[in-house]
Amino acid sequence: MRTKLLAIVGSQRENGNSYSLARSVLESVDADWDIIQLADRRIEFCNLCEECKDRECVLEDDLDEILSAMRSADGIVFSVPKYLDAPSKFLALLERLATIVHVRRHMGYGGPVRKPDCKLFSEHKPFCLFALSGTGKVKKGNLQTVVDYIEFVGLTLISHDDRPFIAVSVRAGDERGEVLRNKAAIKQCRSLVQKLILSTTAGQHTGNSL
Numbered sequence: 001m002r003t004k005l006l007a008i009v010g011s012q013r014e015n016g017n018s019y020s021l022a023r024s025v026l027e028s029v030d031a032d033w034d035i036i037q038l039a040d041r042r043i044e045f046c047n048l049c050e051e052c053k054d055r056e057c058v059l060e061d062d063l064d065e066i067l068s069a070m071r072s073a074d075g076i077v078f079s080v081p082k083y084l085d086a087p088s089k090f091l092a093l094l095e096r097l098a099t100i101v102h103v104r105r106h107m108g109y110g111g112p113v114r115k116p117d118c119k120l121f122s123e124h125k126p127f128c129l130f131a132l133s134g135t136g137k138v139k140k141g142n143l144q145t146v147v148d149y150i151e152f153v154g155l156t157l158i159s160h161d162d163r164p165f166i167a168v169s170v171r172a173g174d175e176r177g178e179v180l181r182n183k184a185a186i187k188q189c190r191s192l193v194q195k196l197i198l199s200t201t202a203g204q205h206t207g208n209s210l
């Protein structure tokens with residue numbers, strides 16, 4: 001069966017560089033794929049109602065649909081532009097997912113951990129990260145919190161063994177589509193996604209580095 005990948009594009013600009021990069025890479029690998037652009041999705045902020053301790057989140061937005069797409073994918077590619085660190089809607093998505101895990105483990109927000117094995121995903125599910133900047137640079141550490149959140153919700157980081165960095169750092173420029181001129185970065189992202197695909201078929205973690 002072909003690997004099914006999901007790209008989550010964190011940009012607030014529809015069809016921007018993060019989307020173009022994700023699409024161009026996914027079109028070049030041997031996998032089925034889908035792309036969710038957060039720009040056209042609604043993500044509310046967690047208000048810590050704790051209802052999610054024993055049911056789905058009660059906020060009415062697109063979280064359930066995104067979570068279900070993540071669950072049915074074999075691996076996930078996050079393509080995220082540098083906005084100071086990361087776009088706030090993307091952080092809101094991670095905050096929501098991480099809070100569901102936290103609240104379910106504690107059976108509420110505070111108190112001791114009661115269900116340490118509670119997970120959002122039952123299978124090994126690898127992810128990788130493309131980090132795009134305009135004219136600046138994504139520095140090591142910029143996305144550490146993002147990676148911590150994603151790992152906390154139960155995904156497994158795949159990164160280049162030979163690069164001391166958690167993401168492929170892509171200088172994308174600011175104009176829409178400008179990233180497609182950065183052939184070296186596209187090649188690097190493609191090889192990372194191929195590694196991610198291998199990890200999904202092996203069903204195991206193939207290493208990461210920071």
Ligand SMILES: Cc1cc2nc3c(=O)[nH]c(=O)nc-3n(C[C@H](O)[C@H](O)[C@H](O)COP(=O)(O)O)c2cc1C
Pocket residue numbers: 011012013015016017018019081082083084085132133134135136137172173174175176
């Ligand atoms: C709110 C905001 C903050 C940004 N901060 C940075 C930054 O700190 N460094 C940088 O190099 N580019 C920064 N950029 C530029 C974007 O990373 C760049 O334009 C990228 O190509 C946008 O990707 P997109 O087209 O997928 O949105 C920022 C853009 C926005 C909208």
